[in-house]
Amino acid sequence: MRIGIVGAGWLGGSVGRAWVRSGHEVMFSSRHPERLRSEIRNLGALASAGTVAEAAAFGPVVLVATPYAALPDIGPEHAAALAGKVVLDATNPWGGEPLQADVERDGVAITSARLLPGTRLVRVFSAVDASDVEASSLGRGRKLGVPLAGDDADAVETAARLVRDAGCEPLVVGGLASARSFQRHGPGFRANTDYAKLRRILGLTESA
Template identity: 40%
Template structure:
């Protein structure tokens, strides 16, 4: 798969490293060409060290070039820069599968009326899937993210079957389990979950302990 990444920071590096090891071709983009090139070099080194199936080097380009390059494009920039970045990426994003990993964090930053993912969809005309937004960047550096014997589950919110299928592949490439979280209209709930849980983690609470295990979560529709 060809993956264009809008952004050259921690999430681009962490997720991109895992996808490079899985054999995908990547192009990284950013406002700073030097940083984008350095991130691309890191991803190339990771692929070669892992003897990735295709051994393709990662490259660096502009936002517009990364948008045109990818079979899927990952929006991995600060939330406050997302609008400007996807506009800079241009018309290549229209109709394309997009994965939004951003979070609006900080007091008053989260908008309960509309998700960042829906905003990106409206600006680009792309098929957006919200994913990878519930964990700290260092979790995505784990190979794989497994806790107490359970692979990390990654919720996906989106409307387009093709885009969701590509997102599921990228989740499993990390050793994680994709979980259908509903349509893109539910992305605002996924973003709200991140905003709430991040606040608990920052306060030192074990946010994972907030919810009971599945057998204790009440009756389910598929049960007799």
């Protein structure tokens, strides 16, 4: 699969490297792609670096791992490139932002979907630390449980597959509204634990 990463910092870089190791073709992007090229050179031919616009247009799946405050610009600037794509939202607001009132009222996932209209948004990789993703992808210790939520069933299935391809175990929590349970201050935020314990933390039954 061809996957673009918008925001190839600590988290985006860790997830992207895991995907490359799984055989996916990944374009990493940032405001300074020339710096990224030297950083990803050892990943081989499946990894490339480009601008945000190039990553948004690269493939059918785009991981967004930027600061949350960037979303109001990313949405309109790259609307055509992102339209209809599976967008994996790993962003997190940290308070004191202009969007904080919207986040508190509607939740992060619903707010993100509004800021990235026309996309098939799945909230994923937002509640885990990059170091835990990398350890899990390399088989160090227990396999990391990763919560995800989305309203588009096919997009959620794609996201779950990519969580597995990153060496982690996906836990589908429900629709976008349910992502409150693993946003900041929710019980699943930065739980950084295995699938079974994550289910217990989130109060999910086996039939959920």
